[in-house]
Amino acid sequence: MxxxxxxxxxxxxxxxxxxxxxxxxxxxEGKRILIMAGQITPYFYFLPAxxxxxxxxxxxxxxxxxxxxxxxxxxxxxxxxxxxxxxxKVLCSDPALVSSYCKAIPKIVGGQGFDDLRxxxxxxxxxxxxxxxxxxxxxxxxxxEGVRVDGAYLATALPYSLSHDVPPKVRILAFTTLAxxxxxxxxxxxxxxxxxxxATDSGEVELFRTSADDDLTTLKAFIDYVEKYDPDIIxxxxxxxxxxPYLIKRCKxxxxxxxxxxxxxxxxSSVFGHVSIIxxxxxxxxxxxxxxxxxxxxxxxxxxxxFQLPSSDKVRTVDELNRYSLWTKDEExxxxxxxxxxxxxxxxxxxxxxxxxxxxxxxxxxLPLDQVISAAVGFRVDSYFIRQAHxxxxxxxxxxxxxxFTYQGAVVIEPESGTHENVAVLDFTSMYPSLMRxxxxxxxxxxxxxxxxxxGLVYVIPQVGHRFRKEPDGFYRIVLTSLIENRxxxxxxxxxxxxxxxxxxxxxxxxxxxxMITNACYGYAGWAxxxxxxxxxxxxxxxxxxxxxxxxxxxxxxxxxxxIYGDTDSIxxxxxxxxINQLIDWVDSDLGLEIRVExxxxxxxxxEAMKRYAGLRTDGGLGFVGLEVVRGDWxxxxxxxxxxxxxxxxxxxxxxxxxxxxNEMIQRLRRGEVPIAKLTIxxxxxxxxxxxxxxxxxxxxxxQMMKEGWDMTLGDKVAYVVRKxxxxxxxxxxxxxxxxxxxxxxxxxxxNQIKPAALRILELLGVDEGRLLA
DNA sequence: AAGGGCGCACTTTTGA
DNA sequence: TCAAAAGTGCGC
Numbered sequence: 001m002x003x004x005x006x007x008x009x010x011x012x013x014x015x016x017x018x019x020x021x022x023x024x025x026x027x028x029e030g031k032r033i034l035i036m037a038g039q040i041t042p043y044f045y046f047l048p049a050x051x052x053x054x055x056x057x058x059x060x061x062x063x064x065x066x067x068x069x070x071x072x073x074x075x076x077x078x079x080x081x082x083x084x085x086x087x088x089k090v091l092c093s094d095p096a097l098v099s100s101y102c103k104a105i106p107k108i109v110g111g112q113g114f115d116d117l118r119x120x121x122x123x124x125x126x127x128x129x130x131x132x133x134x135x136x137x138x139x140x141x142x143x144x145e146g147v148r149v150d151g152a153y154l155a156t157a158l159p160y161s162l163s164h165d166v167p168p169k170v171r172i173l174a175f176t177t178l179a180x181x182x183x184x185x186x187x188x189x190x191x192x193x194x195x196x197x198x199a200t201d202s203g204e205v206e207l208f209r210t211s212a213d214d215d216l217t218t219l220k221a222f223i224d225y226v227e228k229y230d231p232d233i234i235x236x237x238x239x240x241x242x243x244x245p246y247l248i249k250r251c252k253x254x255x256x257x258x259x260x261x262x263x264x265x266x267x268x269s270s271v272f273g274h275v276s277i278i279x280x281x282x283x284x285x286x287x288x289x290x291x292x293x294x295x296x297x298x299x300x301x302x303x304x305x306x307f308q309l310p311s312s313d314k315v316r317t318v319d320e321l322n323r324y325s326l327w328t329k330d331e332e333x334x335x336x337x338x339x340x341x342x343x344x345x346x347x348x349x350x351x352x353x354x355x356x357x358x359x360x361x362x363x364x365x366x367l368p369l370d371q372v373i374s375a376a377v378g379f380r381v382d383s384y385f386i387r388q389a390h391x392x393x394x395x396x397x398x399x400x401x402x403x404x405f406t407y408q409g410a411v412v413i414e415p416e417s418g419t420h421e422n423v424a425v426l427d428f429t430s431m432y433p434s435l436m437r438x439x440x441x442x443x444x445x446x447x448x449x450x451x452x453x454x455x456g457l458v459y460v461i462p463q464v465g466h467r468f469r470k471e472p473d474g475f476y477r478i479v480l481t482s483l484i485e486n487r488x489x490x491x492x493x494x495x496x497x498x499x500x501x502x503x504x505x506x507x508x509x510x511x512x513x514x515x516m517i518t519n520a521c522y523g524y525a526g527w528a529x530x531x532x533x534x535x536x537x538x539x540x541x542x543x544x545x546x547x548x549x550x551x552x553x554x555x556x557x558x559x560x561x562x563x564i565y566g567d568t569d570s571i572x573x574x575x576x577x578x579x580i581n582q583l584i585d586w587v588d589s590d591l592g593l594e595i596r597v598e599x600x601x602x603x604x605x606x607x608e609a610m611k612r613y614a615g616l617r618t619d620g621g622l623g624f625v626g627l628e629v630v631r632g633d634w635x636x637x638x639x640x641x642x643x644x645x646x647x648x649x650x651x652x653x654x655x656x657x658x659x660x661x662x663n664e665m666i667q668r669l670r671r672g673e674v675p676i677a678k679l680t681i682x683x684x685x686x687x688x689x690x691x692x693x694x695x696x697x698x699x700x701x702x703x704q705m706m707k708e709g710w711d712m713t714l715g716d717k718v719a720y721v722v723r724k725x726x727x728x729x730x731x732x733x734x735x736x737x738x739x740x741x742x743x744x745x746x747x748x749x750x751x752n753q754i755k756p757a758a759l760r761i762l763e764l765l766g767v768d769e770g771r772l773l774a
Numbered sequence: 775a776a777g778g779g780c781g782c783a784c785t786t787t788t789g790a
Numbered sequence: 791t792c793a794a795a796a797g798t799g800c801g802c
Contacts, residue, residue, distance in 0.1 A: 610781080
């Protein structure tokens with residue numbers, strides 16, 4: 001029989017002693033299914049340094065005791081950077097050894113290993129299966145013990161992909177835990193889980209509470225609930241770092257099996273550091289939030305607010321430092337418990353609002369949903385490249401430690417500071433991808449060293465002098481072309497849909513996903529961790545970019561245009577439709593690229609610095625770029641003052657009102673009317689605390705807190721306020737909730753937060769510090 | 775463990 | 791007192 005299934009998760013397993021892939025999914029009838037596939041024997045490729053014959057290689061490898069798991073060696077034709085090669089396919093009985101053999105054999109025999117893929121990835125690649133998409137397989141039903149699905153099958157042939165199409169209805173469960181300690185962070189070794197909040201997309205919201213410090217029943221209730229609801233997707237906020245580890249340790253303590261998986265297994269940490277639950281997609285929504293730059297402080301309430309979700313105004317992330325004092329008061333304890341439910345609810349609605357995009361990203365890259373969310377951009381591109389390479393018969397390079405070089409980037413044009421009216425912004429569309437495609441920038445077309453190739457056959461890149469063959473199409477060109485054509489096809493498909501249909505929504509997110517991968521290809525080429533790392537490609541892309549924008553500016557000046565500013569692939573000019581059209585035509589005809597009017601400003605204000613400006617758009621909205629108002633490491637009071645100044649300057653065109661608003665804020669601050677929350681400054685710990693060379697305020701605060709038993713780790717945002725006193729800031733910085741307003745050094749906020757932020761703008765209008773309150 | 779790139783502004787600490 | 795270094799977070 002044939003089984004058509006939506007692929008949710010894939011991992012490794014064994015069937016009758018043989019390694020196999022396990023595909024977890026949902027069939028057309030909505031049944032949750034498992035398919036065991038044992039068709040592919042784990043393998044990798046090996047290209048010997050010198051040509052060798054198969055029989056001698058086969059006997060050599062199979063007789064070597066170190067390689068006891070080698071089953072067979074066969075010969076195949078593959079390509080290495082476009083060049084045909086005869087390679088050995090080394091088949092292994094144990095999938096766990098593919099990676100180590102792939103490295104070890106070339107070391108001993110001489111040569112190079114390729115395609116060190118894990119078995120699930122091997123299947124996804126060889127069969128071109130679509131994660132979060134529909135696939136099909138010839139199967140027969142089987143019985144497997146301990147597996148919680150509606151149907152288990154054995155594949156009798158290789159599975160294959162059908163289409164992306166619209167996902168089926170999935171079951172989502174959101175959860176959060178609450179733990180409290182009298183002193184410091186809650187410790188799973190001693191502090192029980194006080195409550196677990198759960199919300200599901202069927203509308204249920206539950207709170208499992210612990211009484212008398214005995215959380216065993218709470219844990220059991222949660223485990224039961226998950227088993228009964230049988231979610232396809234489990235979400236939480238900071239679940240990877242906080243909630244799962246806590247539950248895992250509590251269960252260990254209480255000797256209770258945290259059987260979350262569809263094979264009754266417990267959560268385990270997997271690639272990209274995420275927590276994996278077999279047969280389901282376990283997602284940490286903070287991974288999603290980390291990709292949304294508008295969300296400055298990554299909390300569930302801020303993320304929910306970003307998605308404009310109703311529950312966002314009630315839910316809050318309770319700071320660990322406050323938790324105990326809330327817990328010990330009856331009234332506030334109720335609030336804390338209520339909030340635990342609200343957090344779960346908010347996680348659920350955020351997941352529902354946001355899930356389409358990661359699903360499509362998963363479908364495009366081939367990474368399972370849980371992995372694609374936690375994987376950094378480079379790994380998403382890596383996955384896409386692997387699939388493309390395999391399709392065209394290319395060998396897949398192994399990841400190895402690469403020496404890494406920096407190179408020159410883009411140009412930024414010094415702005416004409418001050419106010420400008422009626423300004424248009426011209427942007428090149430996908431500048432780097434376009435240039436990479438146009439000049440065939442790729443490792444396989446790169447002419448190495450001083451190899452002689454006649455001038456007509458190569459593109460010579462300005463400034464850096466790298467040469468790339470015009471033909472044949474390089475790997476990067478093939479990949480970029482596939483991405484760009486894919487995107488165009490999606491856009492065409494969208495035209496056939498009404499904009500409120502489910503299909504349209506899915507296509508829109510798919511288009512976003514393709515765009516994201518397209519734009520990441522340049523950065524990927526320059527990333528030392530990439531399988532296809534080629535510094536020359538990235539270096540050439542930026543060199544061509546510099547040439548492109550420079551030439552365009554020269555042409556614009558010839559046309560009599562006034563260049564106000566430019567950065568990388570954009571130029572800001574006076575809005576003169578005729579001249580702009582002339583320039584657009586010239587870019588098309590002479591550079592073979594596309595430039596478009598991306599935005600228009602009624603009024604725009606440039607500081608003397610690059611990358612910092614603000615403007616009133618023709619659509620009535622204000623845009624802030626690079627200024628304090630968009631930076632997460634300034635206090636709210638500084639950001640608010642600057643925003644007010646900008647509103648007065650850009651909208652009301654009143655410098656007087658701007659000055660007054662600043663002075664008013666200074667007075668309010670001095671009168672003690674500004675709450676500490678607005679004086680809080682947050683900075684991220686960007687490295688392990690012991691590696692800091694300097695006593696920065698946030699680092700010192702983190703150190704103090706760690707000493708008192710609070711968990712502080714790399715990536716945490718540390719909040720502090722500055723207290724009165726003398727000496728360096730780092731001695732006066734304290735966590736906000738340890739400080740009373742009377743202790744706060746208000747003058748620090750006047751002199752080092754409000755005034756700099758306000759004067760950054762006001763000074764451009766000829767206002768000096770003397771006009772502000774002393 | 776840490777998981778595209780480089781260019782730039784700006785604050786605070788450091789060290790002479 | 792001053793310049794350099796460290797550190798953060800932005801723009802594209």
